[in-house]
Amino acid sequence: MKKLTTLISAAVISATFNASAMAQDTIAMVVSTLNNPFFVSMKEGAEKKADALGYKIIVLDSQNDPSKELANVEDLLVRGVKAILINPTDSDAVSNAVRLANRASIPVFTLDRAANNGEVVSHIASDNVAGGEMAGKFIREKIGENAKVVQLEGIAGTSAARERGEGFMKAVESQGLDLLASQPADFDRTKGLNVMENLLSSQPETQAVFAQNDEMALGAFRAVQASGKNIFIVGFDGTDDGIAAVKRGLLGATIAQQPALIGEIGVQSAVDTLTGKSVDKNIPVPLMMVVK
Known part of the structure; x- marks a missing residue:
């Protein structure tokens, strides 16, 4: 019995040691x-x-x-x-x-x-504020002063959405962009599609879109494509799908992070x-x- 107890104790110690x-x-x-x-x-x-x-x-x-x-x-x-x-x-x-x-x-x-x-x-993390500002400046460069833009926002309460929005608003003010609307689509492709469809209806003069991530940008592109309009779209993140869309000319640019x-x-x-x-x-x- 003593030998058995010793063996059990040794096994317990071994198991504890291995877990540790x-x-x-x-x-x-x-x-x-x-x-x-x-x-x-x-x-x-x-x-x-x-x-x-x-x-x-x-x-x-x-x-x-x-x-x-x-x-x-x-x-x-x-x-x-x-x-x-x-x-x-x-x-x-x-x-x-x-x-x-x-x-x-x-x-x-x-x-x-x-x-x-x-x-x-x-x-x-990446400098999200700088990235949002980069996006706005690039839209100004491509579309011109007083470009009519909308913004698709990420999940409310996340630092990424807040900071990217902050940077973009800096560019709106400094570059003379005309921000028509800014609405959340929760970093989601399907929501990006749905929100963009609504924005195209309510803001038909839209010339450019800043989407706070590539998923929303790709959703926005589907809405724009279905509408037959020619709208310049900039995404954020530099995902494989986002970069591929840029190379095919579907998106104007993506601010690439390195996840x-x-x-x-x-x-x-x-x-x-x-x-x-x-x-x-x-x-x-x-x-x-x-x-x-």
Whole structure:
């Protein structure tokens, strides 16, 4: 009996050790949605970097639901991950998830969208304000002063939508654009189509569109194509679909982020922190404009 007890104890210790060892080299990524090519690229970049650095990575999809996002973080804390990369569904709502990780002393890194509250080690994102301004200036260059434009906005409450809109409004004012309307389409292609159809009906004089992501831009293009109008469309993100549409002349341009690089830098920042190295509070990822 004593020998059996010893064997059981040894097995328990071994299992505990193995679980601990696994947790030590596991980081996690919580993505707002994987039903979007941009975030799929971000995920793939993170996975590639984690593999190169010898770390396991768990990726969970929040399905654009803040409650699912919170449940995902709770699950990861139970699993004992050592760091969490999070692409928020909403910059305010994510604060509860961030604070939960803070209480567990798990370092948090935000990707693409910021968290408005809670302690974050580093925020890795493109300069969304600069990108929105780039889009507006390019529309002015192509269409001219007093160009009549509409804007398709992303998900209200996200830092990306707020910042891209802020940059675009700077260009509207500085470049003398005539903003006819600005309406949300939630970063979604189908909603981009539906909202653009309504805008074409209410604002038939529209000459150009700034869509705060490529998915909405592609939806807007379908609406414009069906209307038979010639309207200049600029997207944002530089997804594979968006760039392909630019090269085919369907979109005028896309302000290209580098989602895979955002994921890679996020993983590198987490590993640096876990190994005692310092990382910058904000890490900008370069933007570029893609044209035909």
